[in-house]
Amino acid sequence: MNKQLPELMFLKSRDGKEGCSLSAPEIADDLCVLAADKLRKDIADFPQLSEVEIVRHYTNLAHLNYSVDAGFYPLGSCTMKYNPKINEKIANQPEWNAHPYSPIHLVQGNLEIMKSLEELLMKITAMAAFTLTPAAGAHGELTGLRVIRDYLTDKGDARKIVLIPDSAHGTNPASSVLCGYQTKEIPSNENGILEVETLKKHLDKDVAALMITNPNTLGIFEKNIVEIARVLHENGSLLYMDGANMNAFMGIAKPGDLGADVIHLNLHKTFATPHGGGGPGSGPVGVAKDLVKFLPVPIITHEGKEYKVRYHNESGSNRVKNFYGNFLVIIRALVYLLELGKENIRQVAEDAVLNANYIRKKLEPYLDLPYKSKSLHEVIFSDKGLTVKTLDIAKRILDYGMHPFTIYFPLIVHGAMMIEPTETESKETLDQFIDIMIKILDEAKKDPAFVQGAPYSTPVTRLDEVMAAKQLILRWKPAATQTN
């Protein structure tokens, strides 16, 4: 593999070449809405190319993409698993196309789809009700925290603080602050989990909730969760469980049974809908019985034979998104669940855990494992004791044509390599990844500078990522006029 960036169209341009095989459309002058002097005669600086050159240009650009459909994608925390094509096929049926203001009696099927998914998610999680409207995990967090805030305020017990363990995903503190809370970070122990005693030390009457991810971002199950829930509830505080890692234990345990008051799920992670390319996500929020009335509208109900939509809520909770959420993502998730069936939901979790542990066992002799607790769906190594850094290894993986793992997260692990193979990968693919890792570690031992110079086969090599984020260049311009 030695991929090159296609030559810029502007540089290939030759005067007089045309990419259009049809003659200019004959638009009657009197049909043209723009005044003649406003019409462009020429487009300045447009490249002049033939049709086939343009087709090849874009096709070659598209081939530079990497995706789950192209190869292994062990990006920890993101659950980049394979999304079955049947989900796409069904989501693309024209029958679902409905204007969001369509009369309710004409969209009974669409409402049934949404209600069916809500009900399945309730079964999987043992929560009392769901809203499907949030557009992503982080949006679900904000929605869930609003429910907590409104519930406590309604009880006359508004509180100021949300406790968050130090292993948390960055969206947890961000959502809390956006919801008007102060956050307090609390440490996890040497086994990578939260101790009940630590929680107690930080608990007082101002704590609205603990926001905990389970299994956490170290891939470790928070085994004190039931006692944590009890201690929180005794203090009048609530338990928010970030359910982004639900693929590690769905079908085996249910957050509601563990004492969670609010959870969010990521349909685009656990429930196999595509993500990672900026496409729409979905972050349904499930709540316990006492909090149901604080869920945002619209609420879909099933009265008698008919589905209805309620836009008013006795608690006055507002909507969090226009209309009903990302409907086509909801369809994909429902298809995924129906296709799996009840028995195989558990199999998903078992395979996710098996795959992560297979990688852990095979790479443990070569890499430092900062937390020895049992791994669930992902495993976190560090670069301790190596001749090169985590970044160097990730860059070298690109030369082998694979997507690297998540690097430098969670923040509590120095030089973290966060590997999440997911349940959809075969043993052969895992072995291939493991072989590549062992090869790279061997290269690093023999010639660290070589690995530090990677990648060698990609169109661009090491980038100044800080600069790239701070000085976005979103539009190519000829060098002479490049100003930003």
Ligand SMILES: *Cc1c(COP(=O)(O)O)cnc(C)c1O
């Ligand atoms: C992905 C993730 C989130 C955020 O979800 P988005 O859909 O990306 O907004 C929150 N928490 C954890 C643990 C996650 O892995």
